[in-house]
Amino acid sequence: xxxxxxxxxxxxxxxxxxxxxxxxxxxxxxxxxxxxxxxxxxxxxxxxxxxxxxxxxxxxxxxxxxxxxxxxxxxxxxxxxxxxxxxxxxxxxxxxxxxxxxxxxxxxxxxxxxx
Amino acid sequence: xxxxxxxxxxxxxxxxxxxxxxxxxxxxxxxxxxxxxxxxxxxxxxxxxxxxxxxxxxxxxxxxxxxxxxxxxxxxxxxxxxxxxxxxxxxxxxxxxxxxxxxxxxxxxxxxxxxxxxxxxxxxxxxxxxxxxxxxxxxxxxxxxxxxxxxxxxxxxxxxxxxxxxxxxxxxxxxxxxxxxxxxxxxxxxxxxxxxxxxxxxxxxxxxxxxxxxxxxxxxxxxxxxxxxxxxxxxxxxxxxxxxxxxxxxxxxxxxxxxxxxxxxxxxxxxxxxxxxxxxxxxxxxxxxxxxxxxxxxxxxxxxxxxxxxxxxxxxxxxxxxxxxxxxxxxxxxxxxxxxxxxxxxxxxxxxxxxxxxxxxxxxxxxxxxxxxxxxxxxxxxxxxxxxxx
Numbered sequence: 001x002x003x004x005x006x007x008x009x010x011x012x013x014x015x016x017x018x019x020x021x022x023x024x025x026x027x028x029x030x031x032x033x034x035x036x037x038x039x040x041x042x043x044x045x046x047x048x049x050x051x052x053x054x055x056x057x058x059x060x061x062x063x064x065x066x067x068x069x070x071x072x073x074x075x076x077x078x079x080x081x082x083x084x085x086x087x088x089x090x091x092x093x094x095x096x097x098x099x100x101x102x103x104x105x106x107x108x109x110x111x112x113x114x115x
Numbered sequence: 116x117x118x119x120x121x122x123x124x125x126x127x128x129x130x131x132x133x134x135x136x137x138x139x140x141x142x143x144x145x146x147x148x149x150x151x152x153x154x155x156x157x158x159x160x161x162x163x164x165x166x167x168x169x170x171x172x173x174x175x176x177x178x179x180x181x182x183x184x185x186x187x188x189x190x191x192x193x194x195x196x197x198x199x200x201x202x203x204x205x206x207x208x209x210x211x212x213x214x215x216x217x218x219x220x221x222x223x224x225x226x227x228x229x230x231x232x233x234x235x236x237x238x239x240x241x242x243x244x245x246x247x248x249x250x251x252x253x254x255x256x257x258x259x260x261x262x263x264x265x266x267x268x269x270x271x272x273x274x275x276x277x278x279x280x281x282x283x284x285x286x287x288x289x290x291x292x293x294x295x296x297x298x299x300x301x302x303x304x305x306x307x308x309x310x311x312x313x314x315x316x317x318x319x320x321x322x323x324x325x326x327x328x329x330x331x332x333x334x335x336x337x338x339x340x341x342x343x344x345x346x347x348x349x350x351x352x353x354x355x356x357x358x359x360x361x362x363x364x365x366x367x368x369x370x371x372x373x374x375x376x377x378x379x380x381x382x383x384x385x386x387x388x389x390x391x392x393x394x395x396x397x398x399x400x401x402x403x404x405x406x407x408x409x410x411x412x413x414x415x416x417x418x419x420x421x422x423x424x425x426x427x428x429x430x431x432x433x434x435x436x437x438x439x440x441x442x443x444x445x446x447x448x449x450x451x452x453x454x455x456x457x458x459x460x461x462x463x464x465x466x467x468x469x470x471x472x473x474x475x476x477x478x479x480x481x482x483x484x485x486x487x488x489x490x491x492x493x494x495x496x497x498x499x500x501x502x503x504x505x
Contacts, residue, residue, distance in 0.1 A: 093267050
């Protein structure tokens with residue numbers, strides 16, 4: 001079964017991330033890479049990306065039949081999505097195990113609709 | 116009797132059908148059918164088989180509408196009651212699935228009562244004082260999540276086991292407290308949540324005999340229930356521990372519970388439930404409130420704080436401390452908890468008691484009024500009102 005793991009955080013986390021020293025950044029990236037590598041090798045990762053900051057996001061939506069383009073994420077909140085991974089595992093427990101192994105911040109685990 | 120059959124039946128059906136939602140639904144339907152038929156027709160010779168047949172028929176009816184389940188139908192038509200060895204595993208799997216941390220805790224309680232203890236939705240709604248449609252909604256949502264998010268029907272293994280057992284125990288203790296604290300003086304005709312929570316905990320203990328915390332929780336529940344006859348006076352008003360008539364306590368039950376606690380202690384893996392049970396055991400052994408071994412109780416709370424440092428534990432420790440070092444020191448400790456426990460009625464009730472002892476009548480009254488504002492339990496409210504009247 002497929003799940004999407006959303007790596008979430010707050011705007012404060014984002015700010016901390018933006019102000020990290022090069023070494024801190026490198027250490028953090030290494031942890032994330034190790035996570036992706038380990039689970040890719042186990043064949044559990046279908047895809048995933050790290051996302052740039054919310055200040056780089058753009059939202060497109062329709063209003064009265066016309067597309068409206070606006071700056072920023074659609075969901076106006078203090079929470080942001082820093083990245084995601086699409087995983088293919090047996091059940092929720094296995095997906096939760098992967099989420100627990102992610103130490104960089106909170107993870108939302110969403111089951112994907114099966115087709 | 117339902118609670119003996121429900122878990123076996125649900126466990127077997129989940130295994131046969133492979134869909135928790137449908138399996139649990141057909142068992143519930145068969146229990147409701149039994150409640151409707153048995154009073155008139157009499158209880159069948161083999162109630163388990165009767166329920167299994169009803170559940171299988173219902174499942175076949177439901178599944179016939181869906182071509183994907185052709186194989187399952189064949190399986191259901193062949194099956195009889197599950198063999199004994201598989202059954203213990205089934206029940207445990209069922210409990211761990213119902214008490215999965217990915218479900219809302221109140222839904223875990225409701226699902227466990229329905230699927231494992233054979234409560235009807237109506238009975239659960241009555242026990243938790245919510246409307247039946249609201250409870251049904253809660254259960255439907257949880258069952259849908261089990262299926263949609265693919266929460267597995269299995270026992271947690273390895274390092275996962277102990278934290279998940281703790282989680283199950285938390286659900287069972289919540290269930291117990293809900294029944295125990297809200298229980299009125301007269302035992303109502305509805306099923307008793309506290310008794311059922313204890314039965315479920317005993318079931319877990321039978322299935323997982325080497326987990327001392329499970330035993331600890333059983334002892335804690337038994338000690339509470341052993342004192343329950345003294346909890347209400349002839350007017351039906353609640354009587355707190357200091358004022359209880361200890362002759363009404365069930366001394367046999369207390370002795371048996373303490374034996375179980377010794378068995379748990381022999382496993383040399385102390386935990387919060389064993390420690391709370393030990394504290395309850397010290398109270399049970401005391402001839403009176405005054406003659407309680409308060410030093411021992413404070414020491415047990417100190418150990419408990421090292422494992423589980425929560426404001427509630429600190430509050431309870433402060434009460435014990437007041438008997439060792441006096442109300443002034445205890446009040447200081449209680450006041451420190453104002454931020455975390457300001458919305459908890461027992462925080463204010465405890466302050467009121469300590470202020471009374473210090474002769475601060477006006478402040479005590481103020482605290483008691485605040486406690487009354489925050490308390491919802493009728494028995495506790497009436498106690499506070501009596502104290503306010505003096």
